[in-house]
Every structure is written in C-alpha cells, then in structure tokens.
Amino acid sequence: MRLAFAGTPEFAARALAALIDAGHDIALVLTQPDRPAGRGMKARPSAVKVLALQHGLPLAQPESLRDAAARAPVEAAAVELMVVAAYGLILPPAVLEIPRLGCVNIHASLLPRWRGAAPIQRAIAAGDPETGITLMQMDAGLDTGAMLVRHPLGIGPRETAGELHDRLADLGARAIVELLPRLAAGEIEAQVQDAALATYAAKIDKAEARIEWSLPATVLDRRIRAFDPFPGTQTERAGQTLKIWRAQPAPGTGVPGEILAVDARAVRVACGEGALDLVEVQKMGGKRLPIAAFLAGHPLAAGERLG
Numbered sequence: 001m002r003l004a005f006a007g008t009p010e011f012a013a014r015a016l017a018a019l020i021d022a023g024h025d026i027a028l029v030l031t032q033p034d035r036p037a038g039r040g041m042k043a044r045p046s047a048v049k050v051l052a053l054q055h056g057l058p059l060a061q062p063e064s065l066r067d068a069a070a071r072a073p074v075e076a077a078a079v080e081l082m083v084v085a086a087y088g089l090i091l092p093p094a095v096l097e098i099p100r101l102g103c104v105n106i107h108a109s110l111l112p113r114w115r116g117a118a119p120i121q122r123a124i125a126a127g128d129p130e131t132g133i134t135l136m137q138m139d140a141g142l143d144t145g146a147m148l149v150r151h152p153l154g155i156g157p158r159e160t161a162g163e164l165h166d167r168l169a170d171l172g173a174r175a176i177v178e179l180l181p182r183l184a185a186g187e188i189e190a191q192v193q194d195a196a197l198a199t200y201a202a203k204i205d206k207a208e209a210r211i212e213w214s215l216p217a218t219v220l221d222r223r224i225r226a227f228d229p230f231p232g233t234q235t236e237r238a239g240q241t242l243k244i245w246r247a248q249p250a251p252g253t254g255v256p257g258e259i260l261a262v263d264a265r266a267v268r269v270a271c272g273e274g275a276l277d278l279v280e281v282q283k284m285g286g287k288r289l290p291i292a293a294f295l296a297g298h299p300l301a302a303g304e305r306l307g
Helices: 010-021 047-054 068-077 119-125 161-184 217-226 291-297
Strands: 002-007 025-030 035-037 042-044 081-085 103-107 130-137 147-154 233-237 240-250 259-262 267-270 275-283
Touching: 002 010, 002 068, 010 025, 010 047, 010 081, 010 161, 025 047, 025 068, 081 161, 103 161, 119 130, 119 161, 119 217, 130 161, 147 161, 217 233, 217 240, 217 275, 275 291
Parallel strands: 002 025, 002 081, 081 103
Antiparallel strands: 035 042, 103 130, 130 147, 233 240, 240 275, 259 267, 267 275
C-alpha cells in the first residue's frame, strides 16, 4: 500500500520500521522539527527522522499543517492512507481528507479510556489492570474517531511506564501491519466510541513529580512507576532534591515523610497510609543507584524527614 507516515518518538519509529519491513511504499514521512535536547540543548532529530533518513524516505518537518504550503507534500505524495503515531501536531480536516482511505492513528490505550497525550502514564497511575492499543480512524476531535480494532494488554504489577511503552510500541507496530490488508479489503467495520466512557490523559506536568508523602503508599508507588523514565518523582532532603526511581509499598506508620527504618535493602518512609520502601534513588547530578550504594555515600537515618 502507498502510505504517508506521521510520527516523532521511538513509539512511532517502531511502527514505521514494521511498515518498511512489511514492504509498504512509504511515499512521505512527517515528523516534528528537530528540538533542543540533552545537557547541551543541541537540536536533535526525532527517532522517526533518523529511521527515515536511514532508509532514504522522503521527509518533511513542518511546524504546522494548517497552511496550504505545508500540506503540499502530503497532496503531492498521492497516498492511499496516512498512518499516524505520536506525531505531536494537530492534523486539520484539510489533511485528514487527502488520503483516499483517510488517516489511521495508533493510540496507546483502549479507547475511549485515556484519550490524550499521556495514556501510558495515566493508566499506571490510576492502577488500571490493563491497557492496550487502539487503531482509530482519525477525525477532527482529540482521539474521538471510530475504532477499527483494539488489542488489550495487561499491565504488570511492578511495571514502569518505560517498560509498558516498549511493549505497547511493539504491539502497535504488529497491529498496524496486520490491519492494513484487512482495511484495504473492506473487512473492517469501524465502531463509534462511547463518549460517556471517555477519560482524558493530560500531558504530564513536571509539578506532578513532587512526592506528597501524605498520600497513601499505594498511590505513590503507582506514580513512581508511571513517571519512570519521565519526569521521575522527587522529594527533598536537607534542602537537596532526591529522585525516587524504585519503591514498593510496605507496612508502617508515622508522620508522613518520616524515615522509619534504614538498611541495605531499603529506606522505609511513612506515608499517609502505610509506608514506602525506597530501593533505587538518585541525587541531582548523580546516577540512579541501588539504595545500598546510595547510602554508602549519602547516609540516611531513622527519624529524618523527607519532603
């Protein structure tokens, strides 16, 4: 099938790689402009751009698709369908109408639950037992289009957003390759979403990363896993920021934020309900360390307060 592809991060790059491997004719790749990243804040190409250049695919990086000049490459490509995955730019109706079969989005949730920018993180933070991939016929709304197929995927009890991202990216890549011949043959009957069941996965705000020790340990545990690898949860200790990367609920009572016990296996901290055992932490500017290694250079003691 002659396709256009629109996507930006690694999640999208895996789908593009699968489409290339499946032999589809990728007539145009759209990805966001290079953005500053890393400590040096140098302009860095997206994962999709890197892959497109490796395969010599036609590439465009518009700041927006709202004007006719930016849409011209899409029109000139004369594609049957556009596949979209974590592109990060709004596709206006004028773009959605260009391909004969429209635009299909690879979304990392079981729609209509978790429409929006951060479905993986929100599913973990909410304690959902499962999520999945939805392939959706795009319309002008935010993840509101008719669903073509849904693929459920269980969430592991200790799974982080990074780990779940990788499994969903692979599932999305397989799903889009399986869908396209069925879609071309007219075998798919789209299902309208039930808007009454919709929830919104708002973009992660760095302010959410601060640990509120007054919350239950189970809630904080889910947030720590949901915000790994970005933005990472953090707390304060003696005026310095500590990032908490791995923890698990534990029994214990005390003033929220109080260190209850310290040993080579964990630092136990009281929460609003129960306690958390901190097992992997990082000081600002340092590396992620198992708690024993961290304590060797940064001793903590029972009775201290975090936060």
